[in-house]
Structure formats: structure tokens, C-alpha cells
Amino acid sequence: MALDRWIALVLLGICMAYGYTAWFTMDGSLAPFIRRNPVWPSTFPKVLSILGIIASLIILFGIEKSEPKPAEIDYRRLHEYHLGQALLLLALMVTYALCLRPLGFIFSTSAFLFLGSFTLGERRWHFMLPVALIATCVVWYLVQEVLGIYMRPLPGFIIGG
Numbered sequence: 001m002a003l004d005r006w007i008a009l010v011l012l013g014i015c016m017a018y019g020y021t022a023w024f025t026m027d028g029s030l031a032p033f034i035r036r037n038p039v040w041p042s043t044f045p046k047v048l049s050i051l052g053i054i055a056s057l058i059i060l061f062g063i064e065k066s067e068p069k070p071a072e073i074d075y076r077r078l079h080e081y082h083l084g085q086a087l088l089l090l091a092l093m094v095t096y097a098l099c100l101r102p103l104g105f106i107f108s109t110s111a112f113l114f115l116g117s118f119t120l121g122e123r124r125w126h127f128m129l130p131v132a133l134i135a136t137c138v139v140w141y142l143v144q145e146v147l148g149i150y151m152r153p154l155p156g157f158i159i160g161g
Contacts, residue, residue, distance in 0.1 A: 002072050004059055005059065008055075008059035008060040009060060011056045012053060012056035012057065012060060014052075015056060018048070019045075019052075019053065021045070022045035022046045023042070026040075026042040026045065027040065085119055089119055089120075092116055095112075096108055096109070096111075099111075101152065104152050105136070105140055105151045105153055106137065106140060106153045109139070109140075110132045110136045113131070114129060
């Protein structure tokens with residue numbers, strides 16, 4: 001079986017466990033007044049699990065394949081793939097998660113977007129920097145002001161926390 005089908009099989013198991021949790025475990029602890037609402041806290045996880053199961057089954061059964069034989073990863077030529085970029089992106093993600101609280105959302109996210117696009121090959125820093133800053137500020141505004149979820153925008157030593 002091809003690598004993509006193995007990954008789809010693993011994702012199918014994860015989505016089924018996630019769906020079981022969303023359908024049966026999360027709804028049991030709801031307060032009675034919430035049970036009359038049309039949208040419950042478990043609605044989005046239910047939709048995600050269904051979509052994940054459908055996508056996994058499509059890949060598992062090969063419905064998305066237009067070519068007869070899929071190109072598999074050749075492990076003997078692994079050095080020809082961009083493993084350095086992938087590993088560097090994973091390291092950036094871990095660093096971003098560790099720096100999010102002490103350095104604040106705006107700086108950490110802007111730096112992650114800037115360095116991530118640089119890692120992937122973009123070299124126009126005069127284009128990357130404004131895009132990273134604008135995207136970060138828009139996301140922060142939406143989460144902070146629209147959704148009402150507090151995210152520390154700046155480092156603690158600047159805002160006194």
C-alpha cells in the first residue's frame with residue numbers, strides 16, 4: 001500500500017476517535033439550558049470529524065487518483081527531497097510555540113511567518129515583512145476584539161506582565 005494510503009488510514013482512525021469524542025463524550029456534560037441551543041460546543045468538532053472521515057476514505061479508496069499508478073516516495077533518493085526545509089519548518093514551529101507566551105503574539109507570529117516564508121524560498125524581505133505584520137495584526141484583532149479571547153500582544157516586560 002502506498003504511503004498516502006497508510007497516512008489516510010491513520011488519519012481515519014484519529015478522525016473516528018475524535019468523532020466518537022465529539023458525538024458521545026462532549027455532549028454528556030452540557031448544562032440543560034445549552035441543550036436547547038441550535039449550535040452546541042461540539043458542533044464544529046462533529047463537522048470536522050465527518051469531513052476528516054470523508055477525506056480519509058476518499059484517499060484510502062483511491063477515488064482522487066486520476067493517474068493509474070501513483071508516484072511513491074523513493075526512500076533510496078531521500079536526499080533529493082527538501083528535507084532540510086521541512087525539518088527547519090518543524091523547528092520553527094516548535095520555537096514559535098515556545099516563544100508565544102514570553103515574546104507575545106505579534107512578535108512571535110510575525111517572526112514565524114517571516115522566517116517560514118524565507119525558509120520556503122521567498123527572498124523579497126520588503127514584501128514578506130509587511131505581509132507578515134499585517135496578517136499577524138489582523139488575526140490578533142479578530143481573536144482579541146471580535147472573539148473576545150485574550151492573547152498577549154507584546155512581551156511581558158513591555159506591557160508589565
